[in-house]
Amino acid sequence: MIPGKRVLCVWVCAAVLAALLSGCSVKKLADFRENYLQAYASVVFPDYALFPQKEALSDTVVNDYQSVTISTLFFDDVYFLLSCTYSDSEFNQEVDRLQTTGAEYRKDLFRYPAYVMLYSGIYYEYALVEEQTNAIVYVYVQGSFVLLEDFPVEYRPHNAKNVDICHYESQ
Numbered sequence: 404m405i406p407g408k409r410v411l412c413v414w415v416c417a418a419v420l421a422a423l424l425s426g427c428s429v430k431k432l433a434d435f436r437e438n439y440l441q442a443y444a445s446v447v448f449p450d451y452a453l454f455p456q457k458e459a460l461s462d463t464v465v466n467d468y469q470s471v472t473i474s475t476l477f478f479d480d481v482y483f484l485l486s487c488t489y490s491d492s493e494f495n496q497e498v499d500r501l502q503t504t505g506a507e508y509r510k511d512l513f514r515y516p517a518y519v520m521l522y523s524g525i526y527y528e529y530a531l532v533e534e535q536t537n538a539i540v541y542v543y544v545q546g547s548f549v550l551l552e553d554f555p556v557e558y559r560p561h562n563a564k565n566v567d568i569c570h571y572e573s574q
Contacts, residue, residue: 435460435468435485443472444479446545448571452504453520453530454485454541455497464488466538471553473546480546482554487539494537501530501539505570512560515540522560522568531558 439457442449455463466486473480489497502508506518506529513531521528527544540558544551548559 442481444474483543485541489537512563519568520570522566
């Protein structure tokens with residue numbers, strides 16, 4: 404290779420790599436009233452079957468809501484996290500609703516018992532049930548937890564291998 408072409412090749416490769424790395428945009432939203440379950444990238448499983456309807460949250464104590472979209476040239480990582488505290492009767496009604504979604508009840512995948520709709524590589528949807536406090540944490544993740552630095556560690560799955568759960572019909 405001619406030395407001038409080698410320099411041009413290195414410069415072009417560096418420019419492409421810089422464009423790929425800087426092509427990342429992060430959108431974080433914390434107000435569920437305006438942007439409830441709105442991703443700023445395409446989502447493979449957009450039904451969010453475990454999450455309550457926005458209208459159902461009007462009388463519920465919402466402790467936390469996070470909506471994060473990380474878009475790069477090649478991948479879109481998205482997560483939603485909703486933490487709610489319910490009265491005794493509301494909690495029982497919400498657990499009854501979760502039981503009708505078709506989700507699988509598991510005690511081995513997380514710190515808390517969970518209703519799991521998705522647990523498959525880079526797709527997760529689950530609701531963590533904290534009976535002692537009448538709290539439920541709803542989670543949807545599309546992407547790698549490694550890349551989602553801000554996602555709370557206490558709501559992440561354990562490293563369970565050979566688990567593949569998908570209760571959505573074929574997409």
